[in-house]
Amino acid sequence: MGTKKMRVLVVDDESHVRILLSEVLKMEGFICVQAENGKDALACMEAEPVDLVLMDIRMPVMDGMEAVRIMRDTWPEVPVIMTTAFAGVDTAVEAMKLGAYNYISKPFNNEEIIVNVKRALEIQSLTREVEDLRRVVRTRFSINNIIGKSAGMQEVFKGIGRVAPTNSTVLIQGESGTGKELVARAIHYNSRRSQGPLVNLNCAAIPEGLLESELFGHEKGSFTGAMNHHPGKFELAAGGTIFLDEISEMSPNLQAKLLRVLQDRTFQRVGGTRTLAADVRVIAASNKDLSEAIRQGSFREDLYYRLNVVQLEIPPLRDRREDIPLLVDHFIARCNKEMGKQVQQISHEALKQLTAYAWPGNVRELENAVERAVVMGQGGVIMTEDLPVSLQGIQPRAVTRVNQDRGGSLKEMMEAVEADILQSALDDTGWNRVKTAEVLKMSRKALIYKIDKYGLSQR
Numbered sequence: 030m031g032t033k034k035m036r037v038l039v040v041d042d043e044s045h046v047r048i049l050l051s052e053v054l055k056m057e058g059f060i061c062v063q064a065e066n067g068k069d070a071l072a073c074m075e076a077e078p079v080d081l082v083l084m085d086i087r088m089p090v091m092d093g094m095e096a097v098r099i100m101r102d103t104w105p106e107v108p109v110i111m112t113t114a115f116a117g118v119d120t121a122v123e124a125m126k127l128g129a130y131n132y133i134s135k136p137f138n139n140e141e142i143i144v145n146v147k148r149a150l151e152i153q154s155l156t157r158e159v160e161d162l163r164r165v166v167r168t169r170f171s172i173n174n175i176i177g178k179s180a181g182m183q184e185v186f187k188g189i190g191r192v193a194p195t196n197s198t199v200l201i202q203g204e205s206g207t208g209k210e211l212v213a214r215a216i217h218y219n220s221r222r223s224q225g226p227l228v229n230l231n232c233a234a235i236p237e238g239l240l241e242s243e244l245f246g247h248e249k250g251s252f253t254g255a256m257n258h259h260p261g262k263f264e265l266a267a268g269g270t271i272f273l274d275e276i277s278e279m280s281p282n283l284q285a286k287l288l289r290v291l292q293d294r295t296f297q298r299v300g301g302t303r304t305l306a307a308d309v310r311v312i313a314a315s316n317k318d319l320s321e322a323i324r325q326g327s328f329r330e331d332l333y334y335r336l337n338v339v340q341l342e343i344p345p346l347r348d349r350r351e352d353i354p355l356l357v358d359h360f361i362a363r364c365n366k367e368m369g370k371q372v373q374q375i376s377h378e379a380l381k382q383l384t385a386y387a388w389p390g391n392v393r394e395l396e397n398a399v400e401r402a403v404v405m406g407q408g409g410v411i412m413t414e415d416l417p418v419s420l421q422g423i424q425p426r427a428v429t430r431v432n433q434d435r436g437g438s439l440k441e442m443m444e445a446v447e448a449d450i451l452q453s454a455l456d457d458t459g460w461n462r463v464k465t466a467e468v469l470k471m472s473r474k475a476l477i478y479k480i481d482k483y484g485l486s487q488r
């Protein structure tokens with residue numbers, strides 16, 4: 030519970046009770062404040078916050094019942110423990126309905142006081158921690174933290190807004206690193222199930238033989254090594270959402286079982302006979318094109334239609350380059366905050382390179398590049414030198430692959446690549462031939478010769 034001393038407010042109209050309680054608590058390392066009635070207690074709490082209240086019920090001026098009601102309203106996070114004579118137990122129960130944490134009957138035993146106070150403080154600190162985490166999670170996964178102004182991303186936002194409050198199954202498609210998991214989280218945390226769990230399962234990461242038990246759980250003794258009953262992800266996600274990532278990697282056998290869950294909303298544990306209800310929303314994601322997988326016979330069409338109630342398609346970053354500057358700003362701000370850095374901006378040149386690059390790893394790759402640049406960068410501005418080497422200088426824009434696919438002799442392919450590189454370099458310098466020749470470390474004459482040879486022109 031940390032080293033900070035906790036402040037306990039002891040409220041009782043009899044001074045000898047207050048003194049006794051204070052002595053007991055001080056011995057345990059608490060700081061004690063005393064008040065002789067409810068009104069006095071509220072004044073104490075106004076003056077300086079306390080961590081817990083130990084309060085009698087029957088007192089003059091303002092009794093414990095009225096005080097607890099006000100305390101719960103004003104300081105809902107402070108636990109209140111009532112103390113009461115044996116005859117007052119009914120009233121104590123009433124006090125608990127008003128939000129008191131517990132009651133202790135008089136005459137008390139010291140041990141009972143200490144145990145109750147410590148437990149209440151522990152639970153309060155856990156609750157606080159959970160709430161802090163919830164808040165962090167909610168801000169980090171709110172729609173506001175998904176960046177993008179491109180038409181493609183605007184469609185995604187619209188989709189999230191439309192689908193989040195419903196219970197619909199959602200299929201998210203997009204290349205690796207485009208933000209599928211981010212979108213899945215945003216849907217969950219903006220849904221009516223947001224207080225429930227969000228359970229992730231990456232279908233590609235679990236060996237085929239274990240996936241069924243991971244999904245649906247197993248009964249004791251259902252297979253060698255199944256020593257105990259084990260709940261599956263569908264059970265753990267009850268009341269919440271299950272995120273099935275890389276769904277295309279699921280075996281045909283499991284696809285059939287998942288289809289059944291989506292149809293009947295029920296499932297059985299491996300080795301079990303009981304039918305359990307699946308109160309779970311399913312969000313699936315794939316970085317492969319599922320309709321292609323269907324054509325190849327590796328994915329069930331009926332399952333596809335079940336999953337595909339609502340489809341969100343996240344475009345690759347290279348098709349929405351206008352999002353790049355926004356994402357860069359967003360990641361710089363986040364790195365500054367998380368790493369205590371003070372990078373103010375990015376140089377025009379560096380941003381231009383980031384915008385021109387093809388980003389095969391999509392937003393994740395961009396995020397890593399910016400993070401690295403913030404760490405490496407000297408001073409408050411990100412420069413070209415701070416970017417990964419793969420981005421520096423002229424980009425051949427992944428032309429090699431394309432040209433190989435085009436076919437032809439090696440010489441022809443090499444020439445096509447050369448032409449592409451020259452074109453890119455010229456575009457990047459705004460067709461400044463001197464500068465281009467300099468960047469490519471070739472003579473101006475050779476450059477002009479090649480522009481002519483390949484018939485290059487300003488695009």
Ligand SMILES: Nc1ncnc2c1ncn2[C@@H]1O[C@H](COP(=O)(O)OP(=O)(O)OP(=O)(O)O)[C@@H](O)[C@H]1O
Pocket residue numbers: 174175176177203204205206207208209210211212316356359392393396
């Ligand atoms: N539009 C966006 N705005 C802000 N951050 C984003 C955006 N898209 C992706 N990111 C960030 O990029 C990283 C990759 O995103 P995510 O893990 O959601 O991708 P993915 O599509 O699930 O990738 P994979 O297919 O490899 O699992 C994450 O750190 C995420 O926060």
Ligand SMILES: [Mg+2]
Pocket residue numbers: 209210274
């Ligand atoms: Mg993912």
